[in-house]
Amino acid sequence: MIMDREHLTFLERNIWHEEPISCQLVADNLSHDAGITYRGNHTRKFQKKSYKIDFGIYNEEFEAREMHLNAEFCDPSFIRNKLSFDFFKMIGSISPDCNHVLIEMNGEPAGIYLQLESVDDVFLQKRHLPYGPIYYASNRQSNFSLLTTKGEPKESLTSGYVRKLGKEEDDLDLERLIIKINSIPRNDFGEEIGEYLDVKKYLTWLCGAVCTQNYDGFIQNYALYRHGQTGLYENIPWDYDATFGRNWNGKAMKYNQVPIEGFNTLTARILDVKEFRIQYRLLLEEIVEEYFTVKKIEPMITNLYNKLRPHIAFDPYKMTDIELFEREPEFILQFILNRNHYLRDHLDELI
Template identity: 60%
Template sequence: MEDTSIPTYGITIEPKDLKILMQDVWKDDHVPSRLVVENIPYEIGLSYRGDHTRKFRKKSYSIDFRSYKEEFAAREIHLNAEYRDPSLIRNKLSFDFFESIGSIAPISKHVLLELNGETKGIYLELESVDEFFLQKRGLPSGPIYYATINHANFSLLTPKEKPKSSLLSGYYQKIGSDKDNQDLERFIIKINTTNREEFGEAIKKDMNIDNYLLWLCGAVCTQNYDGFIHNYSIFRNEETGLYQMIPWDYDATWGRNWNGDIMEFDAVPIEGYNTLTARLLDVLEIRQQYRRMMAEVLETKFTVKAIEPMVANLHKQLNPYISLDPYKKQTIALFNSEPELILRFIEQRNSYLRKHLKDLE
């Protein structure tokens, strides 16, 4: 019989350290704490994580083991509160979907978190995108960046069309050097200044096109509205010299936005958006490749038939724990209605995207 239970993560933190943590939610400095999983203790550093989510009552956390831990296959993990997602499954469902279409994505699983003996609710444990992420997938090392705010739009301008103070605005360098920063700046300049006739061949020297288009299929299907200008990681494969995209923070998907409100199925066009995507799809060969990839995904992977079992399994797994979550126990009826909403979104979104495949001809 399949075990559908989720593990309990118990964190203990001294009052003085908890006070330091709570004094400034925007600080990334870790405070000493202890994590216990299956009766095994781990000395950790603990901090809040996220952007606007740090203002929420249910906080998200970063856990630093300070050294590689075989049990977690990581040195660092993230615990996401999924506060605005009434289903609590959209992030994981997205990453599982990305993997199903052949795109790399962080490993994730749900856990029940306790802090100093008090139940904090259901969290999503997320794999950190770092050197161990690459090693686990047999990928060469290389610089890694998180796109943390909406300036990471591959443009010379901000979304409000003002000149950026830095071309690296919106990016946090997880791994890399000053030279890697310069290379990323040159890449962004190249995207914006290469003439139309030469762009198709020029971009292939810097970007893994297959990877980007798979990522684009995932972002467009799940309709992560702001995932085109942040909420992704990008790394440069040191063997090929090519940049690759990795999805990150996909809770505002499958028919809801970042506030947890309903987002209509046609909010994001089939072309997606951002400067790099626009320039890539301006190249006939690349646009046709994207059309073929999207058509196959819509036929085989982004369907109610393919995704319904994933939704059902995740919902069933969390159902016994939803009443234990102090931030969700008042909205159990909403939680129970979410699978139907997600599946209806898939049906409507699939139909919408199929109709607009012609826009890519």
């Protein structure tokens, strides 16, 4: 990337600035006009920051109008986001495409980044999905509840959500979804919720979130898409670096930190319905047998590490952590083994 020194200094001094600043993105000897800002919340305070790239119009080279460059600063492996999204695809849930890239800023090494697809109208077009509203669950108020995580009434039913695609009137439909989740009588919930939510896809997403143990993934770190033809909502995973045994600060998490039932208001109400709970159990049992296993995921980890290893020394923020980087595959695989056993041992709780 190439930026005027004045623009770069401004960005460094104004980390919460949201308007794109002009830059040149150079890839394969081709230069592309773009706008750049930092992205994320607590990650903006890290030394190595993540970026949002806005081309303004559709860019054929990158097959995107905008994209994200995630620093993966707190993940010593660099691969948790990528590994998680590939796992979600494996089990049948749509998720963003992503690949690792090596970035320079004005000729100086900036390190390894994850080039991440934006969940927007282009995302839908690539997957031949009809146009429909998309919301980013941007903070912990996105818990499908009438209350905040502190138990206080929300200022708005759409608190925590940022509309990425759609119109203002779509917010009313999102409000209706949240009201229905919290007001449908218990005896009617199993039948009525299917008029608003694609339950099967939600259960698949739930399996992915529970297996990878994204602690925040139940109350943020997802996109909510309303299918343009069916009108049903479905979850799309987003920001899954705090997974596979580490939290958002890179600290180790116990393999049983997230219960087999997950958590948030919608999940609790769905699993309160015996039919849905049995569906979830059967789906999760298949996944822990066939997909969430060391045998299945170890080759994915090895492949990613073989690609990243030659470049780790060129990341100025991680070159002193190479030993930790090399130990992470064993850490991740041990987490998978422990988490797999934990989920198997608790399947009967879903009967």
